[in-house]
Amino acid sequence: MAQLNFGGTEENVVTRDEFPLSKAQEVLRNETVAVIGYGVQGPGQALNQKDNGINVIVGQRKNSKSWDKAVSDGFVPGETLFEIEEALEKGTIICYLLSDAAQIELWPTVQKHLTPGKALYFSHGFGITFKEQTGILPPAGVDVFLVAPKGSGTSLRRMFLQGRGLNSSFAIFQDATGKAWERVVALGIAVGSGYLFETDFKKEVYSDLTGERGTLMGCIQGIFAAQYDVLRSKGHTPSEAFNETVEELTQSLMPLVAENGMDWMYANCSTTAQRGALDWWKKFRDATKPVFEELYESVATGKESQRSIDSNSQPDYREKLNAELKELRDSELWQAGKTVRSLRPENQAIESIS
Ligand SMILES: NC(=O)C1=CN([C@@H]2O[C@H](COP(=O)(O)OP(=O)(O)OC[C@H]3O[C@@H](n4cnc5c(N)ncnc54)[C@H](O)[C@@H]3O)[C@@H](O)[C@H]2O)C=CC1
Ligand SMILES: CC(=O)[C@](C)(O)C(=O)O
Numbered sequence: 001m002a003q004l005n006f007g008g009t010e011e012n013v014v015t016r017d018e019f020p021l022s023k024a025q026e027v028l029r030n031e032t033v034a035v036i037g038y039g040v041q042g043p044g045q046a047l048n049q050k051d052n053g054i055n056v057i058v059g060q061r062k063n064s065k066s067w068d069k070a071v072s073d074g075f076v077p078g079e080t081l082f083e084i085e086e087a088l089e090k091g092t093i094i095c096y097l098l099s100d101a102a103q104i105e106l107w108p109t110v111q112k113h114l115t116p117g118k119a120l121y122f123s124h125g126f127g128i129t130f131k132e133q134t135g136i137l138p139p140a141g142v143d144v145f146l147v148a149p150k151g152s153g154t155s156l157r158r159m160f161l162q163g164r165g166l167n168s169s170f171a172i173f174q175d176a177t178g179k180a181w182e183r184v185v186a187l188g189i190a191v192g193s194g195y196l197f198e199t200d201f202k203k204e205v206y207s208d209l210t211g212e213r214g215t216l217m218g219c220i221q222g223i224f225a226a227q228y229d230v231l232r233s234k235g236h237t238p239s240e241a242f243n244e245t246v247e248e249l250t251q252s253l254m255p256l257v258a259e260n261g262m263d264w265m266y267a268n269c270s271t272t273a274q275r276g277a278l279d280w281w282k283k284f285r286d287a288t289k290p291v292f293e294e295l296y297e298s299v300a301t302g303k304e305s306q307r308s309i310d311s312n313s314q315p316d317y318r319e320k321l322n323a324e325l326k327e328l329r330d331s332e333l334w335q336a337g338k339t340v341r342s343l344r345p346e347n348q349a350i351e352s353i354s
């Protein structure tokens with residue numbers, strides 16, 4: 001493993017140079033990788049592995065949209081696509097990619113098929129870390145590890161097709177065969193990771209739950225809404241408020257941050273903007289830090305995982321979720337966004353062709 005300096009701290013990473021695809025193919029040569037669940041991560045990870053020459057099968061409930069999607073993605077019923085139990089039986093590595101709440105329900109079935117020497121693979125530290133809540137306690141004879149792509153399964157697939165790679169963390173919870181390290185790293189490369197960084201199950205789930213509730217998803221929507229509302233209340237039009245809150249960020253400024261860091265994005269803006277941003281960022285940090293402290297505490301005490309399990313195991317959770325997503329979509333902010341997006345020249349070109 002390479003040791004790299006991350007802002008002054010040495011950390012272990014595995015790169016594609018060190019562990020190329022050919023090595024991953026060699027390690028996984030005699031394995032059958034069974035991807036259980038074909039929702040968001042399932043397709044990304046299964047298709048990338050298939051395209052990378054890994055022997056991968058999919059386990060999914062028949063008569064479901066996901067089953068039909070697997071078929072249209074090229075998985076063949078009876079050959080590479082099976083009912084869940086059949087795939088569990090055939091797989092030597094079980095990639096457990098049901099939603100975290102659904103993993104609890106199917107666990108007794110999965111457990112039956114975890115014979116010695118097999119491996120149980122997760123893409124989240126959730127089930128194992130919150131075992132008191134999930135009841136997921138793997139038997140001693142199997143390897144248990146995770147590869148957690150740091151992004152949506154949709155991006156994992158898209159970036160793979162573009163010849164890029166999303167980075168992932170990896171962790172080993174149980175090494176029963178003595179081969180857990182090479183198995184998990186090979187899988188990490190095979191699913192299309194750009195590189196892998198080391199963590200453990202608890203750190204993965206604590207940071208992941210914090211990130212998605214925080215800056216990645218929850219906090220960013222909150223901050224957008226707050227600024228948008230203030231601009232609107234001061235008489236700015238929806239298009240102006242949306243452009244100054246979201247569109248400029250996603251289209252112009254964040255790509256610069258992604259490329260070369262915050263200071264570089266700042267340096268490519270006016271000195272007026274730089275002066276103001278440098279003056280104001282610490283105030284925003286100080287205002288939000290207590291909320292992040294509260295959030296981390298809520299993750300660490302198991303409150304967030306319990307809430308997620310409770311709400312996602314309701315029979316009508318899909319309808320409720322869709323209603324909440326619709327509320328967001330129907331808000332003035334995101335309705336304004338829809339019009340703004342339609343005005344992007346590349347989208348107009350698509351509309352005029354179709
Ligand atoms: N969505 C994402 O991009 C990311 C997900 N993860 C993790 O990957 C894992 C999988 O997550 P997603 O792909 O989002 O899952 P998902 O919510 O898309 O569900 C996956 C599949 O589970 C099946 N399913 C649901 N309930 C079931 C049940 N009771 N019995 C049998 N099948 C059932 C669905 O048909 C679906 O095909 C989770 O541990 C998640 O935390 C990690 C990184 C990103
Ligand atoms: C995409 C991702 O990594 C998230 C936000 O943590 C998730 O979907 O759970």
Ligand SMILES: [Mg+2]
Nearest residue numbers: 149150151208
């Ligand atoms: Mg994540």
Ligand SMILES: [Mg+2]
Nearest residue numbers: 124208209212
């Ligand atoms: Mg997550």
